[in-house]
Amino acid sequence: MPRRTSRNSYARHPAGWCRKKDGDDSGTCLPAVVITIRLTAIIVPALTPITIPQQSVTPEQLLKEADRCVKCGLCLPHCPTYRKLANEADSPRGRIALIQALASGELSPTPTLRLHLSRCLNCRACETACPSGVSYGELIDAAHAMLQQSAGIKRPLRRAFLNLLSERKLFGHITRLLPLLSRTGVLRLIKKAPSKPLRQLADLASEIPVYQTPPSGLTPATTAGGGSVQLFIGCISSQVDRPVIDAAIRLLTHMGFAVNVPKQQVCCGALHRHNGFPQEADRLSEQNRGVFVSPKPTALITLAEACHKELLEQTQSTPRLQTISAFLLNTPWPETFHFTPLKARVAVHHPCSASGDSPLTLLQRIPGLTPFLLPENAICCGGAGSYPLTQPALAQSLGEDKIALLKETKADILVTSSTGCTLQFRTRMKRAGLDIEVLHPVELLTRQLDLKSKSDRLIFSL
Structure with missing residues (x-):
């Protein structure tokens, strides 16, 4: 018989882990074989061998674009890592110089060169400041792809890590295990580990909600007249942003739109593209094009700004691709739409990947609300994709800067439309004790x- 432990705890059992209550021998056991199967389901597909293709951008093409940089330095004040480190090699023009030397063969892919290039957040704030219009984002992505060609054993390991994050089924296996890891104290131990990436991973894992199967299929409109829309829910965001997905479906159906969430949709590809796997990113983009091309709805709506930017740049559905905020702002609302007043100060964070101030304008429709832009919105918060795991020290420092600014605003609520930024803010706030x-x-x-009728309240409670 398993040893009884404290209330609602887990006890070690020869067959696995069992949840027991004091004074009660009944309980649910999670057999060791089940844990083994779940871990195998996570690890094996991610480590499946692949053929390494040639990189999409040749060194000659890379050099041609890089040569457009005149090294004027106007980008320097806009670069978060240069502002932090004051190192020319960690500035946009410094990285472009390194990329030129790498592509021409003047420099080899040393650990130091890799470090300076990997510190880039890919926020692309430098692009808006560049008078020559250099496509810095394309340069840094191509450089990462070039570095992956000589990464050795780290290449399949990095790909496995990205697959764990970007494949919903694999990520679902991970999130199912998180409650067990939390109750058994594993996450607490990881948070005390000497490795910063491990500590950061545990912090982020603590902010991931309990697993729920992502929604799929068609949700009919609750009122007449709006047509239909498709909803892109992404990979990590399909789990982390589940309340956002539910809220979007409820709001859109109440506006008269039937909402279709295609089950076959996959990751947008941004994680792979920014980490040096452009072919994998292109494969994902191609799969999404096949899913969303037919039948054509009124709009293809995205919830996460980073996903939106990747889809906008890589798919051919640009005319109907809109963020949820832009769609709501540009669509006539039913006359029955009314909002309950809320007396609160709301800081609006502007993710690096966002364009326009649609969220700020939208929130002004709520009576009593005081929405305002978070200071220094143009500077990245450090929550860019996998950056908190690959560069935890810089991510933490950039996040702490945002928290300091947020404290000064006396905000009651922070609003952001990026999954990575949401996790970054929640993690940093918890560390700072900020409620x-x-x-x-x-x-x-x-x-x-404000839902007036009983039927409306019932629909929204489902």
Whole structure:
């Protein structure tokens, strides 16, 4: 018989882990074989051998674009890592010089060169400041792809790591194990590990909600007249942003739109593209094009800004591709739409991948609300994709800067439309002991929507 432990704890059993209550021998065991199968389901597909293809951009093409940089330095004040480190090699023009030397063969891919290039957040703030219009994002992505060609054993390991994050089924296996890891104290131990990436991983894992199967299929409109829309829910965001997805579906169906969430959709590809796997990113983009091309709805709506930017640049569905905030702002609302007043100060964070101030304009429709832009929105918060795991020290420093600014604003709520930024803010706030709710704009809008009729309240409670 398993040894009884404290209330609602897990006890070690020859067959696995069992949850027991004091004074009660009954309980649910999670057999060791089940844990083994789940871990195997995570690890084996991610480590499946692949043929390494040639990189998409040749060194000659890379050099041609890099040569457009005149090294004027106007980008320097806009670069988060240069502002932090004051090192020319960690500035856009410094990295471009390194990329030129790497592509021409003047420099080999040494650990130091890799470090300076990997510190780039890919926020692309430098592009808006560049008078020559250099496509820095394309340069740094191509450089990462070039470095992956000589990464050795680290290449399949990096690919496995990206697959764990970007494949919903694999990520689902991980999130199912998180409650067990938390109750058994494993996450607490990892948070005390000497490795910063491991500590950061445990912090982020603590912010991931309990696993729920991502929604799929068609949700009919609750009122007449709007047509239909498709919803892109992404990979990590399909789990981390589940409340956002639910809120978006409820709001859109109440506006008269049938919402279709295609089950066959996959990751947008941004994680792979920014980590040196452009072919894998292109494969994912091609798969999404096949899913979303037919039948054509009124709009293809995205919830996460980073996913939107990747889809916008890589797919051919540009005319109907819109963020949820832009779609809501440009679509006539039913006359029955009313919002419950809310007296609160709401700081609006502007993710690096976002364009326009749609969330700020939308939130002004809620009576009593005081929405305002978070200071220094143009500077990245450090939550860019896998950056908190690959560069935890810089990510932490950039995040702490944002928290310091947020404290000064006396905000009650922080609103952001990026999955990575949401996790970054929640993690840093918890560390700082700051009690400010982090929401997506559509969550706040749906929360304040005044549903007059009993039938409406029932629909929204489902």
